Amino acid sequence: MKLKVFLNVCMLSFLIGNAQKQPNIVLLFADDISARELPIYGSTVWSPPKGGTTSDVKYKAKTPTLDKIAEEGCYVKTAWAATVCGPSRAMMMTGRYAHLHKWWHNKDKGKAPNGKGVWDLYDSSPHSIAHVAKAGGYATFWAGKTQMSIEGFPFDEGCFTPGEGSYNTAIHTTDFRLETRKKAGKKVIYNADTNKPIHKKSYVQSGWYWQPHVQLMNHPDTKEKFVWWPNDKKSEKEFGLNTFGPDVELEFTFDFIERKAKEGKPFFVYHTSHLGHDAWDFLHPNNEGKWPGTPKINWDGKKYTRTKPKVTGDNGVYNDYGTITENGIHTHINYLDYQVWQYLNKFKELGIENNTVFIFCADNGTSGYGKSSPVSQKGTHVPLIIYAPGMNLTKKGAQNVLANISDLIPTIADLGGVTIPDSYEMNGESLMPFLTTNKPKHRDWVYGYHKETTIIRGNLVMKDGNNVWYDVSKYPKDLISFPKIKDWSKVSEAHRKERDELKKVIPRFDQHATAHDAPKGGYGKVAPLKTK
Template sequence: MKKYLAGTLIILSVLGFSLRESTAQSNKKPNIIIILVDDLGWGDVGYHGGNIPTPNIDRLAKQGVELNRFYTAAVCSPTRAGLLTGRYPDRFGLRKTVIPPWSDFGVSTDEVFLPEMLKAAGYKNRAILGKWHLGHVSLKYHPLNRGFTHFYGHLNGAIDYFTHKREGELDWHNDFNSSYDVGYSTDLIADEAIKNIRSYHKESPFFLYIAFNAPHGPLQAKEDDLKRFGYDATKPSFPNGGKEGDEGRGNTKQQTYAAMVSNLDANIGRILKTLNDLKIDQNTIVLFQSDNGYAPNEAGSSGILRGSKFTQWEGGVRAPAIIRWPQVFKGGWKSEQVTGFVDVFPTILAAADVMEKPKNPLDGINVLPVLKQKQSFINRNLFLGDGVLVNRNWKILEKLDQNSGMKLKSDVLFQIDRDVSEKNDVKDQYTSTYQLLKKDLAPFNAIKATAEVANFDVGKKGFVAPKEWKVEK
């Protein structure tokens, strides 16, 4: 009898430990991985009917929630800033263009970045891997002074994929130091992500912001990837007009772009496999998104959407996006919730159970209730900049002087839930809705910043890049 009782106690003890361990796992804060890709168009992914095979991204879409109405800014620096602050980039002067190499602009240090908030919530390791593009002339703008504990990648955009140079100088860094790592930048970023995941998961929950520069120009691919799309080394490469990025050009832009996207997809697959191998995928949030639509004249596709990068047509601001968190919400469905880049900040904070309130009012909203299917949708207007507002049913585009990329003759209104390709202006049919949206737009158009990034070419003439893009002041 005593042996029986002793055995029973051992079994109960083991079961109790297992239950406590299971409970601890379910109560543990999630790991957070944001995979931001650069200039990937709506029609460049397989799950949107694209011609380039993207099996790993497609698999993620099947496993997670497809965010069918996810919006960004029309160019990349504003999207990155809004994602990391939860605020419209208009509030700190970064809506109309990116931060070019010759600019001294940086996102105001009055803005609180996402990793700063996650630090207080127990996220010891908070890394940015890849493209920064939010200020590079002063240490106060450096990622390691904006809440990140590790930086591996480049400060500027449009670097050479092989030499890692911009304006003739090496722009590849490991924390504050220059990195002389050799390799294709997409591969190196994924390598570092995998290395960090394997190291970080042993401690507290981690935050990785993986900002691939692919498939942004210059169009460059590895020869092995090019060969899978018919590359013939005996034929000439497409001309690039003497721009940076001479190595890795295929026979055509289309071939090179396809090889770049395919390589990007494979590297995303490597990262996801690492999560699965380490058995941490169930409680890891993975958000995948592009920063804007495809760049014109660089072989991408907006699919069924109108327009491209630099415009507020859907093809410029409606990005492929997926979120997966198996432990908390089921996947395999498509959300029509209007959401976007400024919602990442509050949604991630809610998922990480961060109780502290950011000091600046947020423009983004927490969309977790919709993702958990506890709420069917959240009514909201989302400001897309330059006199453009979108909600569940409607999208208004005002004719503004600064809206030259849109080439509008007058205001237009689309019933966007039924007219995704923006073919039919219904302003005259729905005059009351049009007037109401005009009124809703007014306070957004009135947003003024104390400082604004200058036009892209200001300061370019005569500019000489600093040695290895060292940030010292």
């Protein structure tokens, strides 16, 4: 009770003096980025352009803005997601684990209650991130990657670079897509731009980086709910090889933020950037690197400048005149840092910097290293930074605690004054008590999943998806090479006690074999969200 009272006092002190009741919230959810890729996590290794592991400093990301907000705000040393994007996004969108939403892996999803098709997240979990934000009075915007049915999420507006889902329709503005065609009776993947079969292994996809597929939802200048962009003479004239998808997303996001700030209405932005995700490099189709280059940027110690891209050519032969970076995930992280800098400048320009909470995290481990890996915490360990300059946080800098991306819905609920009913199972726990009081720990364990396997860790021990146990009482230099526990008599009694406690937790969520699909009647009616 005392903790709740203290938390309410802290929240009240944050909100007093602001015209609106709730703080604005921006959640930037990056794609396929392990914690080790960000310098703040102190890893001695990171990913080179072709994937794998390197200690070559030329491939180490440079993140002055993320470093700054991590130190002035705080960052969690051990934040976990699931091992791959679909289940992790399901966890983020629902605040729940796979035993409830049934997204066990990208290609392993439970059937809906009628036995047909995948169970949509907004049906399995009606108190989704969008529903909670709307209940808190927020105007809501979703930008970037979707990777799921979106019709049932009540976001007000959106700007999507769907990528994986747009190849069924040939968008007239761009032929940057890989598509399946039949050749001699067999399915072959072609590059629509070159009109030739691709030379290396890939999957059907539509470009989301250069000359991207872009779809708008409920934009105020359009009558239809969904329209492909560019959709007018001005944007069609400007669109082309120099158009970079992440820039387009941010442009429409800022347009939304500016309109809502002018209206004095609190906003929630859910920005699911593709940056960090590997992709087919349409500008360099013979390149063996995993991550296409970005526009070049430069940090002079105080500010960023961006080189305007210049690209010419066609049919797979292009010249970028040195305006685009080399391949590599480090260039994507650098560009994310530039976009975070742009966000902070926009908040300051609109006078809302002290009434906006900014959260940065990612969905799973890096491609070619941790993505879809159940080993140690390779697939689950992601960055988590929370920056709230107008809030008197009691925690600053590195926090040696455990957190889970399922925790973000309850955190948003607390910020927006929303009460999630006790009868509705929410696996996340709000970070607000930890962030705004003297509470020393956030949670006792974190959980992840990979198909039929479970991954769980506490402060002392961890079990990975291969049922290997580790001593995690100290962090190794590469953030994953923890000592394996082969003889439990050689660790402390506290280690053994925590192991036994974690073993008791696992059966609650380990339901892949016994409850893989949705129950026939669903979960029935749920109690509504309430505002405080």
